[in-house]
Amino acid sequence: xxxxxxxxxxxxxxxxxxxxxxxxxxxxxxxxxxxxxxxxxxxxxxxxxxxxxxxxxxxxxxxxxxxxxxxxxxxxxxxxxxxxxxxxxxxxxxxxxxxxxxxxxxxxxxxxxxxxxxxxxxxxxxxxxxxxxxxxxxxxxxxxxxxxxxxxxxxxxxxxxxxxxxxxxxxxxxxxxxxxxxxxxxxxxxxxxxxxxxxxxxxxxxxxxxxxxxxxxxxxxxxxxxxxxxxxxxxxxxxxxxxxxxxxxxxxxxxxxxxxxxxxxxxxxxxxxxxxxxxxxxxxxxxxxxxxxxxxxxxxxxxxxxxxxxxxxxxxxxxxxxxxxxxxxxxxxxxxxxxxxxxxxxxxxxxxxxxxxxxxxxxxxxxxxxxxxxxxxxxxxxxxxxxxxxxxxxxxxxxxxxxxxxxxxxxxxxxxxxxxxxxxxxxxxxxxxxxxxxxxxxxxxxxxxxxxxxxxxxxxxxxxxxxxxxxxxxxxxxxxxxxxxxxxxxxxxxxxxxxxxxxxxxxxxxxxxxxxxxxxxxxxxxxxxxxxxxxxxxxxxxxxxxxxxxxxxxxxxxxxxxxxxxxxxxxxxxxxxxxxxxxxxx
Amino acid sequence: xxxxxxxxxxxxxxxxxxxxxxxxxxxxxxxxxxxxxxxxxxxxxxxxxxxxxxxxxxxxxxxxxxxxxxxxxxxxxxxxxxxxxxxxxxxxxxxxxxxxxxxxxxxxxxxxxxxxxxxxxxxxxxxxxxxxxxxxxxxxxxxxxxxxxxxxxxxxxxxxxxxxxxxxxxxxxxxxxxxxxxxxxx
Numbered sequence: 148x149x150x151x152x153x154x155x156x157x158x159x160x161x162x163x164x165x166x167x168x169x170x171x172x173x174x175x176x177x178x179x180x181x182x183x184x185x186x187x188x189x190x191x192x193x194x195x196x197x198x199x200x201x202x203x204x205x206x207x208x209x210x211x212x213x214x215x216x217x218x219x220x221x222x223x224x225x226x227x228x229x230x231x232x233x234x235x236x237x238x239x240x241x242x243x244x245x246x247x248x249x250x251x252x253x254x255x256x257x258x259x260x261x262x263x264x265x266x267x268x269x270x271x272x273x274x275x276x277x278x279x280x281x282x283x284x285x286x287x288x289x290x291x292x293x294x295x296x297x298x299x300x301x302x303x304x305x306x307x308x309x310x311x312x313x314x315x316x317x318x319x320x321x322x323x324x325x326x327x328x329x330x331x332x333x334x335x336x337x338x339x340x341x342x343x344x345x346x347x348x349x350x351x352x353x354x355x356x357x358x359x360x361x362x363x364x365x366x367x368x369x370x371x372x373x374x375x376x377x378x379x380x381x382x383x384x385x386x387x388x389x390x391x392x393x394x395x396x397x398x399x400x401x402x403x404x405x406x407x408x409x410x411x412x413x414x415x416x417x418x419x420x421x422x423x424x425x426x427x428x429x430x431x432x433x434x435x436x437x438x439x440x441x442x443x444x445x446x447x448x449x450x451x452x453x454x455x456x457x458x459x460x461x462x463x464x465x466x467x468x469x470x471x472x473x474x475x476x477x478x479x480x481x482x483x484x485x486x487x488x489x490x491x492x493x494x495x496x497x498x499x500x501x502x503x504x505x506x507x508x509x510x511x512x513x514x515x516x517x518x519x520x521x522x523x524x525x526x527x528x529x530x531x532x533x534x535x536x537x538x539x540x541x542x543x544x545x546x547x548x549x550x551x552x553x554x555x556x557x558x559x560x561x562x563x564x565x566x567x568x569x570x571x572x573x574x575x576x577x578x579x580x581x582x583x584x585x586x587x588x589x590x591x592x593x594x595x596x597x598x599x600x601x602x603x604x605x606x607x608x609x610x611x612x613x614x615x616x617x618x619x620x621x622x623x624x625x626x627x628x629x630x631x632x633x634x635x636x637x638x639x640x641x642x643x644x645x646x647x648x649x650x651x652x653x654x655x656x657x658x659x660x661x662x663x664x665x666x667x668x669x670x671x672x673x674x675x676x677x678x679x680x681x682x683x684x685x686x687x688x689x690x691x692x693x694x695x696x697x698x699x700x701x702x703x704x705x706x707x708x709x710x711x712x713x714x715x716x717x718x719x720x721x722x723x724x725x726x727x728x729x730x731x732x733x
Numbered sequence: 734x735x736x737x738x739x740x741x742x743x744x745x746x747x748x749x750x751x752x753x754x755x756x757x758x759x760x761x762x763x764x765x766x767x768x769x770x771x772x773x774x775x776x777x778x779x780x781x782x783x784x785x786x787x788x789x790x791x792x793x794x795x796x797x798x799x800x801x802x803x804x805x806x807x808x809x810x811x812x813x814x815x816x817x818x819x820x821x822x823x824x825x826x827x828x829x830x831x832x833x834x835x836x837x838x839x840x841x842x843x844x845x846x847x848x849x850x851x852x853x854x855x856x857x858x859x860x861x862x863x864x865x866x867x868x869x870x871x872x873x874x875x876x877x878x879x880x881x882x883x884x885x886x887x888x889x890x891x892x893x894x895x896x897x898x899x900x901x902x903x904x905x906x907x908x909x910x911x912x913x914x915x916x917x918x919x
Contacts, residue, residue: 271766272773276817279761296817330758330820334916455918456811459804467918 151317154283154309155184158247161290163190164323167218169209169587170194171202175222176262177249180314194587194616197608199226201580203233204606207242208584211567212542214367216243216297217584223249224262227308228269232574235273237304239571240390241365243297244304245290246274252312253281266308275303281310283318291323300333301454302365333453337470337478344466345425345449346482350494352423352447354501355383358406361390361570362428362452362472364563370394370473371563374427377476380483382491382498384505386414388429389555389570397559403505404514407435408706409552412513412715413505415704418443419712420504427451428472431461432571441711451475513704513717514556523673525550525625525696529557529597532623535680542585542594544568546578546602549631549702554597576605582620583613593621593684600626600653600693607659613689614664621683622691624656627698635701640708660691671695746802750779752825752833752903753809754911758818759785759793766816767795776801776809780835780900792820796902807919814915823911825903835901837881842869843892851891858884869894877901 152160158181162170171194174182185193196202199221206217217237221230227248237244251260267279276296278289286309293305349355357378363370371394378385378401385395386406395402404411406418418424424446429435436442439461448464450457451472458467468475483490518527529550543558544567545551551568560566567585569577578596586594596603603624613620625631633648660667666688670679676694683692706715757763764783771778779798786794801809806824813822825831839860841851848870855862858880860872874884878901885896905911 267762268765271762272769328817330915331817332916454815455916456808456815458811458918460808460811463804469916469918 154314172220177223199229201609204580205584208581212585213588219246227266236572243302250310277306283316291326337468337475355423357385360388360429363394366472393560396561413508415712544578544581550599550625575602586618656693665689669693840895841892842894
């Protein structure tokens, strides 16, 4: 005979059963019984953010850097609506979040009560699944299902809406071992016949390329090792999406750099000219493909993805394997070893011309920049930041815009879960709260938010959270006083009409840091950069580093709108190639 | 105007009309999930019919008439299968391998003369008379969409005052039933 617990007790028992360490949240009327229960227990720590969106992104940072689900607790109405951006962000980038929202008491639902909103209705399209719990006896089971759905298959955010009266009511706690979800059975192992077909294509290819994405990160820590083995076993070149960076060492000679709109010349040309593309855990996003009709026209394509709806969604593929990336890559390695012993050496000759061609593309040095004596180039700032932090295990988050692309291009990652950026939704204001979540998961590690001065102001208030919990996150602002990516597009596509992209008033970031109780620093000359970065790293407090950079630097290389991978522009001299037709595209 | 996309392909795909059927858990919000998926991803719903079909397992069958190119139809099915409460999905092309039926109720109003002519048309189309008053009558007609369209067109001038239709339901001919396809590449 099990004893009865209140809804609030059930919630915390369930969270404890799922080994939750931290919840990110903000109290309010409809979650007071839950906060009362939080107060009575010691096991789960609560991180009080300054805005609910910050709670969501902090939970995302925690999840992405630790591989565990992030948990959020917010109130009804505005608490829930403020979470929508973070939920959508997590949905687009496949991040496991469990969000608990309070709701007005059951008898008030539908009456336009104070702080009432249709939370499950609003969040239906931006969660993997959501529930409104109207029976306290269903609460435990719902939470268990929520954790299962958030963390398995293609991970994503889920939401549980709990009316206030249900938090008070007594009910039975069910343990999570008995939970069954009939209609939710994500496949894990790939179809062996399809895997064999893929190996045949691999063995016969002369111009192959691996194109890997965030799915490899989500397949767990081992997946990155398996990928390294597969790449070394085949001797094939590899490129990565923005989300996949870190799964394969950025400085390895087989790595061609990131691909896509701001990817390297060699990666994009290799994607265009290859005869075999092996996509592992990436989704042919529009930032990757450019013009779909001109995308890699002469290649056979293999697509490995855990989400069947990603297959043939954008690009039609020849071989589709649905399942977990690590499991499928392991099978591929086994088959290659068995069927083609010594594959790398025996196959070397076949792909040697391909590597020669890649080296010619590499000679373009598409990421090169010329640092002059006067102002700091943003690329140089990221490059120096990398050089001065690469000897320690560093975690990087970003906001969204030019600085994000420069960080992706010039900061080289050697391990997964070290790079947290909002790719799918492109959420400005993501980086600081995400860094807070990362620092909690990795208390002793160096965590840096590479930011822009516009983005950082979108969730600036979270610096207060960092100070409260003594989280020494470093905010490295590439300050050009512009919404840089907007300015760049206006320059290239809108006749230099810089409509509303310049910030006429910006705070003094050094004083702002001090006002929050953090440390502020500024660098504006190239020669002082190294010393100041070293100083920033040595401070055991949150730091805002205001790095004053060249104002009108553009992010190159770039595939202009409506163009193919082999039509990318490398710098200002190519700018006139964007067509009228290209302008209407995003 | 093009849809918001970084790349636009001007490949003309053949659009076909298809009936999509989803077997779902009969729970709160499931219809909103399905219809929201259609509107959110820019697919069209021509008609929609829902009812519980298995009380014991608590399963409802949602029937949606839609149109799209072949890849779009495949993507609709894949997206539907991704929804947690969806158990399986099938599509029925409008051909003679399946049966398609919809039901319409039609009310006629008018003088004796007009109603008499209307009655003749109804009898012609094998409509069933459900209600009769001196000034009006209601008929039920069960048929394929095109026949019902045809009936309405013919009956319209003769006092047809109100129409309600269910949209089509579909079932495969022969002994075959739809197999589980959750988590599979379509």
